[in-house]
Amino acid sequence: MSRVSMKTVSMRRGLMAATALAGLMAATSAPGAAQAADCPAVTVADMQGLSAPVPYQFELTEFQKAGSCELTFQENPAAAEMNGKITGNPALPALADRLPKDPLVLIPYDEIGTYGGVFTGLSKATESGTSDLLSVRHVNFVRYADDLKTIVPNVAKSWSWNDDYTELTMNLREGHKWSDGEPFTAEDVVFWYNDLILNKDVYPETPDRWLFAGKPMTVEAVTPTQVKMTFPVPTPGIVNRFAVDFGQPFQPKHFLSKYMTKYNPDADKLAKEMGKENAVEALKVFYSGSDWKDVPTPLLSGDAKMVTPTLESHIVIADTSTGRKLVANPYFHIVDTAGNQLPYINEIDEQYVKDKEVQNLKITNGEVTYKAQAVFIEEYPLLKENEDKGGYKIFLTPALGENVFYAFNTTHKDPELRKIFNDVRFREAMSLAINRDEINDVVQLGQGKPMQYVPAEPSTVGFVTDDMLNYMIKYDPEAAKAKLDEMGLKDSDGDGVRERFDGKPLIVRLVYASQGAPVRMHELVRDYWADVGLRVDLKEVTSDEYRAGANNNDLDLTAWKGDNIAAPTISQDVTSFVPMFGDYFNPGTGFEWAAWKTSGGKEGIEPPDDVKALYTLSEKFLQYPLNTPESDKLGAEIVDIHVKNLWKIGTVGEVTNPVVHRNDLGNFKEYTAKSYDYYWSYPYRANQWFIKK
Known part of the structure; x- marks a missing residue:
C-alpha cells in the first residue's frame, strides 16, 4: 500500500x-x-x-x-x-x-x-x-x-x-x-x-x-x-x-x-x-x-x-x-445545491421514554419522526403491522456490531466467583450451553447466524476466520455439564443448582439494560444456563445504572452488543482488544486487570500472560493501515487470543435490525447498515432531511 x-x-x-x-x-x-x-x-x-x-x-x-x-x-x-x-x-x-x-x-x-x-x-x-x-x-x-x-x-x-x-x-x-x-x-x-x-x-x-x-x-x-x-x-x-x-x-x-x-x-x-x-x-x-x-x-x-x-x-x-x-x-x-442554508428542519424535540411498550406505542401512533437505536428485530412484526395506521415505514438493514455477548467478571470482588470465572472451562461450558439456533429463530426471527464473539466486526476486516466464528458455538449441554463437573462444581443436594467451592449455591445476577440487547435473549440464556446448573437472576436497570455498576466492578457479568469493533473504530481505538475489553459505555470484563496496567502494577490484579500479550500486539496494530499484511497478522493473533479465552461469549451475528421513519420525512434513504460504529445517521446526512408539508 x-x-x-x-x-x-x-x-x-x-x-x-x-x-x-x-x-x-x-x-x-x-x-x-x-x-x-x-x-x-x-x-x-x-x-x-x-x-x-x-x-x-x-x-x-x-x-x-x-x-x-x-x-x-x-x-x-x-x-x-x-x-x-x-x-x-x-x-x-x-x-x-x-x-x-x-x-x-x-x-x-x-x-x-x-x-x-x-x-x-x-x-x-x-x-x-x-x-x-x-x-x-x-x-x-x-x-x-x-x-x-x-x-x-x-x-x-x-x-x-x-x-x-x-x-x-x-x-x-x-x-x-x-x-x-x-x-x-x-x-x-x-x-x-x-x-x-x-x-x-x-x-x-x-x-x-x-x-x-x-x-x-x-x-x-x-x-x-x-x-x-x-x-x-x-x-x-x-x-x-x-x-x-x-x-x-x-x-x-x-x-x-x-x-x-x-x-x-x-x-x-x-x-x-x-x-x-x-x-x-x-x-x-x-x-x-x-x-x-x-x-x-x-x-x-x-x-x-x-x-x-x-x-x-x-x-x-x-x-x-x-x-x-x-x-x-x-x-x-x-x-444545498439551490443555495439554501441547512438544516431544513427548524426544531428537534428529544423525548425521554424508558419503557419499551411506551416507545412502541408512540411509534405506532405516528408520533416519532425517526428511530433506529434500541429498536430490535423482535419489535419488527408489531411495527410492520401498524405501518399504515402510524404513517411510517420500517425497514430491515444489516446491523454491524450487534452480536450480543455475555462476559463473566474475571476480576470479581468475590474471590470465590473470581476463581470460578477465571477458569476457562467455566466460560467454555457457558458457551456450549447456549442454544444459538433457538436464539436466532426466537429473537432474531431467523435473520442472523450463530456466531462466536470476536473483537473485530468480521464483515469489515479480512483476518477473522470461520474457525474463529464457530469456536465453541455448538449447542451441547452435556459437554457443558462435563466441563463443570471436571472443575468440581457439583450439585450435592440435587436442587438443580451447583455449589461453589465454598458450598454456597452458584448464583449470578445478570443486571441488564434493554438498550443493550433484547430482553427475550437474556431470558433464554438464563434458562439455558439453569439447565446446566447455574442459576441466573435477572434485573433490569437503566443504561446509566448498568454502566455505573459495571465500571465500579460490581456486576457478576456484563451483556451488551458488540459495538466499537468495526474497521473504522479498531483502526484508531483498540479498547475492545484490551481490558476492560470495551469502554465506559460498553464495558466488558477484567476491570482490575485494566487497573493493574494503568497503575503500572501498583493497583489492581496482575493479568494472565495472554492479556499482557494483547497490550503489546494492540499497540503495534494501531501503527499499520488496515488490510495490510502487517495489520492482518497482528489482528489474527489478537482475535485468536480472544476466541480461545472466551472473555466475551457471543450469540448471533450477521443480524438485521429495524429502522423506522415517518412518511413525511423527506430525503430519507434506507441505510447501507445500521451501526453505532459508523455513528448511526451521520453517514446519511440528516441535515438534508425535511418535514414534508
Missing part, C-alpha cells in the same frame, strides 16, 4: 480497507460575491450531467466550476426567530456573513427540501440511548459517505499526511463560525487538546484514547485555517476516528477560556458570580470533562442559561428531566 504524500489527494476505500487516509483540496470563493441564482439545483436522483468529486457533495468552488454558475444563498425565514431562542446570541448578521467563505454544498437525495417543522425523536434518558439523536445533529472534521467506504470533508475542507503517518494537517474553512457567530479557527482545535484534554484540572489522567503509545500528540495552529497534529508513533487510523467518533476535536476557545485563569485574570471572580467556588468549577459547567456531547447541559442543572456554542446543525435551548429541545444553528456551514 503506497504512503500518502503531503500533497492532498482523494482516495476511495472499501470496508476492509477503511484506513487509506486522504483529503480534498478546493479553492475558495466568497458567497457574498455570488450574483445570479443560475446554478443547477441538482439532486442525487437528477444530477443533470454534473459529477461530484466525492459522493453527493461539492466544495462551493467545485460546484460553481462544474455548473459554470454562481450560487445565490437563501436563509431559513425563521432564522432570526430561532436565533432569539439561543440565550447569549446577538442579532443575526446577513447570511453572507454567517456562512464560510467556501461552504460545503450538499446534494440532496431526492429533492430540494423546505424549511420548518419539528423532528421528534426518542431517547431513554439524559445519557441513555441518546447517540441516535446526537448523530442527527453531529459534525466532525470528516465523515463516511453513505457507501461506508469513502471519507469525505465536513468541518475540515481537506487534509493531508506526511509519508509515515506521524503528521496530519487539517485545512479548515475560512470564515466558519460557531453558533454564537464567533470565528472558528485552528486555535479552537489547539485549545481543545492543550487546554482541555491535557488539563489536569479537567482530566486528572489524560484519556487513553487521546494518547498514542502512551504519549500525547502535539497540536499546532499553522495558520488560522490550518492545524497540524504530530503523533509520537505512526497513527494512520486517526482520520477514521474523526469520521465516526462522537468526540469532536474542537471547542470554542473564546467561550470556555473565560473560565480559565490562564486566559482571564478575573476567571475566579466570574465563577463566584455564577455561584461556583473557583474557575475550574465554572469551566466544568460548560465542559464537564467529557467528549460525549449528551452529558446534562447547564440548562438542566440551572447553573447557566446558555449552553456551549457548537458547530452542529442544531443547538440545545431547553433541557429537562423529560427531554431536550433544539433549534437550527443559524451559522451552520452547509448549503
Whole structure:
C-alpha cells in the first residue's frame, strides 16, 4: 500500500480497507460575491450531467466550476426567530456573513427540501440511548459517505499526511463560525487538546484514547485555517476516528477560556458570580470533562442559561428531566445545491421514554419522526403491522456490531466467583450451553447466524476466520455439564443448582439494560444456563445504572452488543482488544486487570500472560493501515487470543435490525447498515432531511 504524500489527494476505500487516509483540496470563493441564482439545483436522483468529486457533495468552488454558475444563498425565514431562542446570541448578521467563505454544498437525495417543522425523536434518558439523536445533529472534521467506504470533508475542507503517518494537517474553512457567530479557527482545535484534554484540572489522567503509545500528540495552529497534529508513533487510523467518533476535536476557545485563569485574570471572580467556588468549577459547567456531547447541559442543572456554542446543525435551548429541545444553528456551514442554508428542519424535540411498550406505542401512533437505536428485530412484526395506521415505514438493514455477548467478571470482588470465572472451562461450558439456533429463530426471527464473539466486526476486516466464528458455538449441554463437573462444581443436594467451592449455591445476577440487547435473549440464556446448573437472576436497570455498576466492578457479568469493533473504530481505538475489553459505555470484563496496567502494577490484579500479550500486539496494530499484511497478522493473533479465552461469549451475528421513519420525512434513504460504529445517521446526512408539508 503506497504512503500518502503531503500533497492532498482523494482516495476511495472499501470496508476492509477503511484506513487509506486522504483529503480534498478546493479553492475558495466568497458567497457574498455570488450574483445570479443560475446554478443547477441538482439532486442525487437528477444530477443533470454534473459529477461530484466525492459522493453527493461539492466544495462551493467545485460546484460553481462544474455548473459554470454562481450560487445565490437563501436563509431559513425563521432564522432570526430561532436565533432569539439561543440565550447569549446577538442579532443575526446577513447570511453572507454567517456562512464560510467556501461552504460545503450538499446534494440532496431526492429533492430540494423546505424549511420548518419539528423532528421528534426518542431517547431513554439524559445519557441513555441518546447517540441516535446526537448523530442527527453531529459534525466532525470528516465523515463516511453513505457507501461506508469513502471519507469525505465536513468541518475540515481537506487534509493531508506526511509519508509515515506521524503528521496530519487539517485545512479548515475560512470564515466558519460557531453558533454564537464567533470565528472558528485552528486555535479552537489547539485549545481543545492543550487546554482541555491535557488539563489536569479537567482530566486528572489524560484519556487513553487521546494518547498514542502512551504519549500525547502535539497540536499546532499553522495558520488560522490550518492545524497540524504530530503523533509520537505512526497513527494512520486517526482520520477514521474523526469520521465516526462522537468526540469532536474542537471547542470554542473564546467561550470556555473565560473560565480559565490562564486566559482571564478575573476567571475566579466570574465563577463566584455564577455561584461556583473557583474557575475550574465554572469551566466544568460548560465542559464537564467529557467528549460525549449528551452529558446534562447547564440548562438542566440551572447553573447557566446558555449552553456551549457548537458547530452542529442544531443547538440545545431547553433541557429537562423529560427531554431536550433544539433549534437550527443559524451559522451552520452547509448549503444545498439551490443555495439554501441547512438544516431544513427548524426544531428537534428529544423525548425521554424508558419503557419499551411506551416507545412502541408512540411509534405506532405516528408520533416519532425517526428511530433506529434500541429498536430490535423482535419489535419488527408489531411495527410492520401498524405501518399504515402510524404513517411510517420500517425497514430491515444489516446491523454491524450487534452480536450480543455475555462476559463473566474475571476480576470479581468475590474471590470465590473470581476463581470460578477465571477458569476457562467455566466460560467454555457457558458457551456450549447456549442454544444459538433457538436464539436466532426466537429473537432474531431467523435473520442472523450463530456466531462466536470476536473483537473485530468480521464483515469489515479480512483476518477473522470461520474457525474463529464457530469456536465453541455448538449447542451441547452435556459437554457443558462435563466441563463443570471436571472443575468440581457439583450439585450435592440435587436442587438443580451447583455449589461453589465454598458450598454456597452458584448464583449470578445478570443486571441488564434493554438498550443493550433484547430482553427475550437474556431470558433464554438464563434458562439455558439453569439447565446446566447455574442459576441466573435477572434485573433490569437503566443504561446509566448498568454502566455505573459495571465500571465500579460490581456486576457478576456484563451483556451488551458488540459495538466499537468495526474497521473504522479498531483502526484508531483498540479498547475492545484490551481490558476492560470495551469502554465506559460498553464495558466488558477484567476491570482490575485494566487497573493493574494503568497503575503500572501498583493497583489492581496482575493479568494472565495472554492479556499482557494483547497490550503489546494492540499497540503495534494501531501503527499499520488496515488490510495490510502487517495489520492482518497482528489482528489474527489478537482475535485468536480472544476466541480461545472466551472473555466475551457471543450469540448471533450477521443480524438485521429495524429502522423506522415517518412518511413525511423527506430525503430519507434506507441505510447501507445500521451501526453505532459508523455513528448511526451521520453517514446519511440528516441535515438534508425535511418535514414534508
